[in-house]
Amino acid sequence: MxxxxxxxxxxxxxxxxxxxxxxxxxxxxxxxxxxxxxxxxxxxxxxxxxxxxxxxxxxxxxxxxxxxxxxxxNSKKILGSALKDIEASICENYFDKFQEINTDILNLLDQAILDLPYDISFDCIKDIKDVIKICDITFxxxxxxxxxxxxxxxxxxxxxxxxxxxxxxxxxxxxxxxxxxxxxxxxxxxxxxxxxxxxxxxxxxxxxxxxxxxxxxxxxxx
Structure with a gap:
């Protein structure tokens, strides 16, 4: 160099x-x-x-x-790249576990909503990124x-x-x-x-x- x-x-x-x-x-x-x-x-x-x-x-x-x-x-470029690495690791090594957790969350929300005296809807977790964002990962x-x-x-x-x-x-x-x-x-x-x-x-x-x-x-x- x-x-x-x-x-x-x-x-x-x-x-x-x-x-x-x-x-x-x-x-x-x-x-x-x-x-x-x-x-x-x-x-x-x-x-x-x-x-x-x-x-x-x-x-x-x-x-x-x-x-x-x-x-x-926790600069944007460092943390953003680290989150991409976590996402790739889940996709490659733990995708079945992710699907299992996703199903459990949806079932939990379905049961909780049934207990409510009013109608409400929710969107399912579409992407691994959605789960990572919830966790508020930082260094x-x-x-x-x-x-x-x-x-x-x-x-x-x-x-x-x-x-x-x-x-x-x-x-x-x-x-x-x-x-x-x-x-x-x-x-x-x-x-x-x-x-x-x-x-x-x-x-x-x-x-x-x-x-x-x-x-x-x-x-x-x-």
């Missing part, structure tokens, strides 16, 4: 188990890069991710997260620390959405070095490429590569 920012003539070969950190010192330049990447704008000031065969990686296969506090394990996230929430999010993005890459903005401002290393460990295990955009330099770790884009837009790498 390669990362390209055309406006800086920057091309970086992304490596497994290595986190590339891009320090953009000019706030306006940093804002342009982030907004253009999020909006997939027709601009040279955005991050492009490219497969080794030269094909662009579609935006559905990576995500740019501007703040760790907006992360939700537990209320009691998680920030680190736990981010690592769980990476795990779900990998297993459910098959994401290849996650880009974080200023994440080092919210996690200490030990927490950052635990986060990296989970990402490496899940085969998710991490990219960091930071507004200031950080202390380099062994698994990190630093690319500084200074105020004059010169690039310093180490």
């Amino acid at each position: 390669k990362l390209v920012i055309k406006s800086f003539n920057l091309l970086v070969e992304l490596e497994e188990n290595i986190v590339d950190i891009f320090v953009i010192e000019n706030p306006r330049v940093m804002t342009d890069v982030i907004l253009n990447t999020i909006n997939n704008a027709k601009s040279d000031s955005k991050i492009l991710l490219i497969e080794n065969d030269g094909q662009d990686i579609p935006s559905a296969k990576y995500e740019l997260i501007t703040s760790p506090f907006i992360i939700s394990l 537990e996230e209320k009691q998680l620390s920030l680190l736990e929430k981010i690592t769980d999010y990476i795990k779900l993005e990998s297993k459910i959405l098959k994401l290849k890459c996650i880009i974080f903005v200023n994440l080092h401002d919210f996690l200490d070095d030990d927490e950052i290393m635990l986060l990296y460990k989970e990402a490496f295990y899940q085969k998710v490429q991490l990219i960091m955009i930071e507004s200031h330099e950080i202390t380099k770790k062994l698994c990190e590569r630093i690319h500084v884009i200074d105020q004059s837009q010169c690039i310093i790498e180490y």
Whole structure:
């Protein structure tokens, strides 16, 4: 996988188990890069991710997260995909059981309605989706620390959405070095490429590569 920012003539070969950190010192330049990447704008000031065969990686296969506090394990795309997986599992492995439960529910409603002093009708359960919706399935996230929430999010993005890459903005401002290393460990295990955009330099770790884009837009790498 390669990362390209055309406006800086920057091309970086992304490596497994290595986190590339891009320090953009000019706030306006940093804002342009982030907004253009999020909006997939027709601009040279955005991050492009490219497969080794030269094909662009579609935006559905990576995500740019501007703040760790907006992360939700129950985002529409994650939860929606998980519910589809549950539906597929029921269809493939438990369809007879589903039909049996459906019949029991219909019989229960028939008996309950007979006890009423008025006429009322109901619609049968037509689809497995109807049952899943009733159950209000969610991922537990209320009691998680920030680190736990981010690592769980990476795990779900990998297993459910098959994401290849996650880009974080200023994440080092919210996690200490030990927490950052635990986060990296989970990402490496899940085969998710991490990219960091930071507004200031950080202390380099062994698994990190630093690319500084200074105020004059010169690039310093180490």
